[in-house]
Amino acid sequence: MINTVILLGPKNSAAILTKAVELMKAGSVIALPTDTLYGIACLSQNSEAIRKLYQIKSRDKNKPVAICVSQVSDVAKWGRVTVNEQLLHDLLPGPVTLVFERSPVLNPELNPGTKLVGIRIPDSWFIRQLASSCAEPLALTSANVSGSQSTLSVEEFSDIWEHLVAVYNGGPIPDGAYARLGSTVVDLSSPGTYRIIRPGCAHTVTVEKLRKHGLVEASEIESESI
Secondary structure, three states: OOOEEEOOOOOHHHHHHHHHHHHOOOOOOOEEEOOOOOEEEEEOOOOOHHHHHHHOOOOOOOOOEEOOOOOOHHHHEEEEEEOHHHHHHHHHOOOOEEEEEOOOOOOOOOOOOOEEEEEEOOOOHHHHHHHHOOOOOOEEEOOOOOOOOOOHHHHHHHHHHHHHOOEEEEOOOOOOOOOOHEEEEEOOOOEEEEEEEEEOOOOOOOOOHHHOOOOOEHHHHHHHHO
């Protein structure tokens, strides 16, 4: 299915973005870099594209995927925000997924088994511009078959290229001790508290920012009530 591997760079970036938007609006699933890992993405409001994404990844249908938006002001459109705007700006864009109660306008066939949704704004220019140009969130998950290693270059997920309409190559993502852990996932659905769902690559700095803004870990409150 794949037409080509497209090298991302300053040259022809507008034309590349325009074509990527066309592909997304046609219901395609593509691969692209984020600030943590390579991911595969489609439009969150397109139910058929969501089904394709799960098939490509061989992902359990009961396991949710996050959505990606382009800027902080978009977060409240798709989730019921419980924290102040300054905290959102302190965390985003960056390697963090914030979990809130989902908005009724979000596709009900996306993550139907939960009332929550994880929202990302990667610190990566192409995916943010793509989400902005599509004018709706991207459903986003890592570019690998479920259960296999997360990927830092396009070559590492060549086994699924045939199922993708396009692969956008931003070059290798720097490797390191935390490189393949993915984003830090934090549940902020309960006002005043946080719960770390996945420590990810930015656990320490994320917790520092949450506590700076007065949030308390949910387990601490639970312990005090026993």
